[in-house]
Amino acid sequence: MKIAEVSERYAISTDTLRYYERIGLIQAVKRNESGIRDYNELDLRRVEFIKCMRSAGLPVEVLIEYVGLVQRGDQTIEARKEILKEQRELLAARMKEMQKTLDLLDHKIDVYENAVLTKEKGTVQIE
Amino acid sequence: MKIAEVSERYAISTDTLRYYERIGLIQAVKRNESGIRDYNELDLRRVEFIKCMRSAGLPVEVLIEYVGLVQRGDQTIEARKEILKEQRELLAARMKEMQKTLDLLDHKIDVYENAVLTKEKGTVQIE
DNA sequence: GTATCACCTGGAGTTAGCTCCAAGTCAAGG
DNA sequence: CCTTGACTTGGAGCTAACTCCAGGTGATAC
CATH class of the missing domain: 1.20.5 (Single alpha-helices involved in coiled-coils or other helix-helix interfaces)
Structure with a gap:
């Protein structure tokens, strides 16, 4: 699934999705041959989790730490x-x-x- | 009551109290002869109200509008x-x-x- | 009378969390 | 083949809400 569809599905801007990846809040998403992100099921679950946590105000910094530990x-x-x-x-x-x-x-x-x-x-x- | 005591009582920094007054979130507090703020009972109730609203995340801008209407x-x-x-x-x-x-x-x-x-x-x- | 301390002001600086932008790549349609 | 449109990057810009600072005043303690 491409970034635009993920953005639509979870109502998170593409800018924010890329930003989350940049800062390590979402693990690096696999790319296709031309370098375009292709979100898989696990990526989507991670996006949803982050969205949920952020919507309740959990700090990005804490979530980055958590995601780092998961890895x-x-x-x-x-x-x-x-x-x-x-x-x-x-x-x-x-x-x-x-x-x-x-x-x-x-x-x-x-x-x-x-x-x-x-x-x-x-x-x-x-x- | 002087600003330091108000700050202590409501756990709001003196900087923030003055800031709130500057932006019109708290109505101008009366001063004594030497220009020092002297919060009265009504002022305190207003501070408490603002603190409560802000602690729940109500935007400063909205509260300013509300306070303006009260006046x-x-x-x-x-x-x-x-x-x-x-x-x-x-x-x-x-x-x-x-x-x-x-x-x-x-x-x-x-x-x-x-x-x-x-x-x-x-x-x-x-x- | 001078040092200290709390207060004052206007303005600049900070933080979190995005959000926007320019410049570039690539696939598909006409 | 050229345009269009979605994607890419790194970096700059923005907003809300403080927070800090320099420079100044006035009351109190020694």
Whole structure:
């Protein structure tokens, strides 16, 4: 599969796909005789994984390290697991923060709804 | 309250507090006779609000717009509500993405745990 | 009275993560 | 054969959100 199709399928620009490969976030993709990338199934799974991790905000740097460990084989399994565990905790923490914000937004929206009603009858005062 | 104490209380650097004021994300804080900022209760609540929103990733630009509307008074209530609603939805969407990633991480970690056990007995193969 | 310290300002510098660009190659269509 | 269009590269440019810095002021401690 050529880069354009991969780009389309995962909604990642070709520039970004090439960039990811350049920085070692995606392992070097095999080329055909004329030097054009031809993504195979494994490449696609890797792209999807990276897309998923990036969409949640995991830093590129950490992912590069993880991908590097994957390439070094079995003896890095422990290290990889530790990275995933750490990132999992950081992610959970961020989500908790976001939940607080979501709650506050819901509360504020609610206050605004009432304010609009109240305003129709007279006084309001919101910050 | 002086900027250093505000910085300490909310874990926001004094540089960032001044920066927020410069760009209009926080309304101009009153100064004492010698030009030094003296945050009052309302200022603190505003700082806390901004901190909360920023911690969830709401863009500075959007927050500036919101804060600007607050300053313009009651006739902007509808507009403010719409901003909050939109940001609420975007936030919920991001959290959903993150939940997917969290699930995948949990699954991977689980696979790794098993791999470590299996490895002790012989074969492994994880990507 | 002078050293220290927290504060002030405007502007420059930094970081992460892309995103764009120029210049070049190659395969296919007319 | 020549154009078109998708691909290639290395490197420059961009955006958001800080973060740092130089140079200056004013209050307090010694």
